[in-house]
Amino acid sequence: MTVDPNAATQGFPTPSPAHGRPHPARYLVPALVAAAVALALGAYGKVHDPAGTAFNLAGFSSTGAVKSWLATAAFAFALVQVVSALMVYGRLPGPGWSGALHRWSGRAAFLVSVPVAVHCLYALGYQTYETRVLWHSLLGCFFFGAFSAKMLLLRSERLPSWLLPIVGGLVFAVFTIVWLTSALWFFRTFGVTT
Ligand code: HEM
Numbered sequence: 001m002t003v004d005p006n007a008a009t010q011g012f013p014t015p016s017p018a019h020g021r022p023h024p025a026r027y028l029v030p031a032l033v034a035a036a037v038a039l040a041l042g043a044y045g046k047v048h049d050p051a052g053t054a055f056n057l058a059g060f061s062s063t064g065a066v067k068s069w070l071a072t073a074a075f076a077f078a079l080v081q082v083v084s085a086l087m088v089y090g091r092l093p094g095p096g097w098s099g100a101l102h103r104w105s106g107r108a109a110f111l112v113s114v115p116v117a118v119h120c121l122y123a124l125g126y127q128t129y130e131t132r133v134l135w136h137s138l139l140g141c142f143f144f145g146a147f148s149a150k151m152l153l154l155r156s157e158r159l160p161s162w163l164l165p166i167v168g169g170l171v172f173a174v175f176t177i178v179w180l181t182s183a184l185w186f187f188r189t190f191g192v193t194t
Helices: 025-047 063-088 098-124 131-154 163-190
Strands: none
Touching: 025 098, 025 131, 063 098, 063 163, 098 131, 131 163
C-alpha cells in the first residue's frame, strides 16, 4: 500500500518495518476493549427502563428531527473522514493539511454523534421490535466499540499497514448503516423537515 510520505509528519502511523511482528496484545487489547464497550452499552440499553425523555430545540419540530439532523451532520463529517484518509494514504491528491482535516472531522463527527446516541440509549433503549430497529440498536453499540478499538490502534506502533484502513473502513460502514436505519428512515417517514 502506498502511504503518503508526509503521513508520519502528520501524526499518522507508518507501515511497520519488515523486522519484528507486533505482540498479539496489540490486537487483543483493542479487540477486548471494543467487545467490552459494545456489550456494556447493549446491556445498559437492554436492562434499564427506557426513560422516553423528549427534548426540544428552538427551530425543530421534534426530538427525532433534532437527532436526525445531528446524525446527518455526523455522517457528513464521516464522509470527509473517508476522503481525507484516502488523501493521507496517497490514493487521492490532497493538500498538506489532509491529516489535520482527518483528525478534526473525526473529532467533530464523534462530538455530534454522542448526544444522539446518549438519547437513544437512555430514552429509547436497546429495542428489537423491527428488523430495522434491531440492526440500528445492535450496530449503534458495535459502532462505539469499533471506534474505541480504532482510537487505541492509532496509538500502537508496528502494526501492519492494512489494519488501520480496514478498521477505519469498518467504523465508517457501521456508522453508515446506523444512519440509514435511523435518520434516513426518519426523513423518508416524516419528510425532510427541521
Ligand atoms: C452512533 C450512534 C447512534 C446514532 C447516530 C443514532 C441515531 C438515531 C436517530 C437519528 C434516530 C431517529 C430519531 C428518533 O427516533 O429518536 C434513532 C432512533 C433510535 N435509536 Fe439510535 N442512534 C445511535 C445509537 C443507538 C444505540 C446505541 C441504541 C440502542 C442500543 C439506539 C436505539 C435507537 C432506537 C430504539 C430508536 C428508535 C427507532 C425507531 O423506532 O424508529 N440508537 N437513532
